[in-house]
Amino acid sequence: MSSRPHVGVIGAGLSGLRCADLLIRNGVRVTILEARDRIGGRVHQGEIGGYPIDLGPNWIHGSGENPIMDIAEATKTIFHEPEGSNMIASREGHFFSEEIANKVSEFVWTTIGEAFEYSNAHADSISPEKSLLDFFMEKVQQTGFSEEDKKMCLDACKLWGAYVGDKIDRQSLKFFSLEECIDGTNYFVAGTYKHILAHVAKAAVSHADIKLNTPIVCIEAPQRDDSQSLNQQVTVSTATGGSYTFDEVVVTCPLGWLKQNTNAFVPSLPDRLLQAINNISYGRLEKVIVSFPRAFWHDATSSIDGSEKPKHPVFAQFLEPSYTDVPQGIEWNQECLSLASFPEQHAQPTLLFYTYGPSGAHIVNQIADLDRSSAEYRTTLLEFAEPFYSRLPGYDPSSPDCVPTDVFGSCWQKDPYAGNGSYCNFQVGLTQADKDIEALRACPGVGERRGLWFAGEHTAPFVALGTTTGAYWSGERVAAQVCEKLALGKAGTGELKGDSLPSGRKSSL
Numbered sequence: 409m410s411s412r413p414h415v416g417v418i419g420a421g422l423s424g425l426r427c428a429d430l431l432i433r434n435g436v437r438v439t440i441l442e443a444r445d446r447i448g449g450r451v452h453q454g455e456i457g458g459y460p461i462d463l464g465p466n467w468i469h470g471s472g473e474n475p476i477m478d479i480a481e482a483t484k485t486i487f488h489e490p491e492g493s494n495m496i497a498s499r500e501g502h503f504f505s506e507e508i509a510n511k512v513s514e515f516v517w518t519t520i521g522e523a524f525e526y527s528n529a530h531a532d533s534i535s536p537e538k539s540l541l542d543f544f545m546e547k548v549q550q551t552g553f554s555e556e557d558k559k560m561c562l563d564a565c566k567l568w569g570a571y572v573g574d575k576i577d578r579q580s581l582k583f584f585s586l587e588e589c590i591d592g593t594n595y596f597v598a599g600t601y602k603h604i605l606a607h608v609a610k611a612a613v614s615h616a617d618i619k620l621n622t623p624i625v626c627i628e629a630p631q632r633d634d635s636q637s638l639n640q641q642v643t644v645s646t647a648t649g650g651s652y653t654f655d656e657v658v659v660t661c662p663l664g665w666l667k668q669n670t671n672a673f674v675p676s677l678p679d680r681l682l683q684a685i686n687n688i689s690y691g692r693l694e695k696v697i698v699s700f701p702r703a704f705w706h707d708a709t710s711s712i713d714g715s716e717k718p719k720h721p722v723f724a725q726f727l728e729p730s731y732t733d734v735p736q737g738i739e740w741n742q743e744c745l746s747l748a749s750f751p752e753q754h755a756q757p758t759l760l761f762y763t764y765g766p767s768g769a770h771i772v773n774q775i776a777d778l779d780r781s782s783a784e785y786r787t788t789l790l791e792f793a794e795p796f797y798s799r800l801p802g803y804d805p806s807s808p809d810c811v812p813t814d815v816f817g818s819c820w821q822k823d824p825y826a827g828n829g830s831y832c833n834f835q836v837g838l839t840q841a842d843k844d845i846e847a848l849r850a851c852p853g854v855g856e857r858r859g860l861w862f863a864g865e866h867t868a869p870f871v872a873l874g875t876t877t878g879a880y881w882s883g884e885r886v887a888a889q890v891c892e893k894l895a896l897g898k899a900g901t902g903e904l905k906g907d908s909l910p911s912g913r914k915s916s917l
């Protein structure tokens with residue numbers, strides 16, 4: 409090759425930034441085309457009640473071989489395993505005793521472990537229609553618990569919707585194993601993903617041409633025959649009428665975006681890839697964040713139901729409340745995480761609610777068009793959150809400590825550049841989700857044949873689908889494939905030139 413190859417990367421999320429990083433290190437000229445006015449994609453921080461907080465991811469899933477852990481360590485990012493008591497409130501809004509809460513939690517987590525094992529071992533024979541909830545229902549029948557306890561356990565199991573990003577009665581059991589993460593502890597990134605993002609973005613920010621506010625609407629990548637090699641370029645067009653040509657193009661737009669924009673590709677993508685894009689679903693996880701002058705629940709020993717409450721609650725779960733009006737026909741189990749238990753300088757008097765599926769969608773629909781500084785925005789979100797935080801120990805409606813200073817609700821479902829949702833999800837009905845993911849990663853007829861490559865969390869190794877680690881790894885994989893094709897570095901053997909991970913742990917390509 410006589411001249412330096414020029415690669416276009418669409419999207420400046422973790423996958424695009426990591427891909428750009430490795431391409432740059434291998435001598436490639438990189439241009440990143442990003443629709444938003446910032447980098448990071450779903451990794452993004454805001455300030456709520458004067459405290460910085462992640463509005464997208466805030467967990468590192470798995471402390472095992474995980475490059476995001478390495479980067480967190482290298483950037484001195486504070487992460488921690490939330491420790492303290494978990495509380496579960498009944499449908500009537502009363503907290504169960506610690507003993508009952510532990511019994512329920514143990515059932516949920518043991519059954520989740522069994523579901524992963526079962527899904528791994530019997531994927532071929534499990535009916536595509538069988539859901540994670542079906543599995544929970546079978547297991548609870550085998551416990552010998554009272555009918556009341558069984559109901560309570562099932563209510564608590566439903567909160568697993570916050571992990572998979574949608575209701576668990578639509579979560580495939582056959583492919584539940586694809587939700588399994590890297591081994592080890594899950595850490596909450598108390599110091600936010602800010603420095604992790606800056607670290608991953610460093611090479612791209614310094615050496616790539618990053619064009620912000622540049623939404624791509626069309627990608628023309630004709631099939632190449634062997635004689636044409638790199639002479640035939642890929643052309644991408646922007647929403648504002650601009651166009652760019654590249655030797656290779658890496659598309660990192662979220663799966664939700666791909667679903668809605670398959671006609672952006674000219675000529676059409678191969679049928680197998682279109683099927684895969686259509687088959688895998690896209691989750692709906694959202695956050696509601698409420699900040700207070702003081703974490704009134706953190707040290708409270710006052711009781712609501714006559715028994716002394718544990719100090720330092722970390723997770724509080726609220727089972728399908730019957731004591732307050734809830735939207736008709738929508739599962740309204742909720743869970744919140746106290747950020748007051750963070751290491752000292754990162755502790756916040758803040759509650760983080762995870763909402764998912766229809767309940768998340770309901771809240772988003774209520775607030776999406778409201779101005780964040782408006783009274784209606786605040787009232788709408790507090791109408792959602794107050795029935796829950798008002799049950800926490802230490803709550804006193806007459807105390808100024810219990811009046812929120814700030815409230816925020818995420819709206820990823822209204823964000824086309826996040827694919828109008830959160831991350832990939834494996835719903836009942838799927839028959840070959842693993843093969844679909846393989847097709848998303850490297851479908852015959854794209855890649856080498858068209859100079860068109862796909863990265864992003866939905867193309868990650870199975871153990872990291874839907875995560876920041878997966879996004880990062882997917883960028884590495886595509887960088888290696890492109891480098892191999894362009895005969896650069898040692899990318900083809902998995903040893904990328906100049907690839908030095910902070911603590912020397914090996915990354916998996």
Ligand SMILES: Cc1cc2nc3c(=O)[nH]c(=O)nc-3n(C[C@H](O)[C@H](O)[C@H](O)COP(=O)(O)OP(=O)(O)OC[C@H]3O[C@@H](n4cnc5c(N)ncnc54)[C@H](O)[C@@H]3O)c2cc1C
Binds near residue numbers: 449451662820825
């Ligand atoms: C609420 C929420 C909570 C989450 N929690 C966790 C967690 O705790 N831990 C975890 O590991 N993961 C979590 N995730 C998932 C994690 O955020 C993603 O897996 C990861 O950030 C995806 O990175 P990516 O590069 O694949 O995609 P993105 O970060 O979405 O990057 C894609 C980029 O492409 C850009 N783009 C889109 N369309 C166009 C276009 N047409 N033209 C140009 N640019 C375009 C976007 O603006 C974006 O910058 C969460 C996600 C959400 C939404």
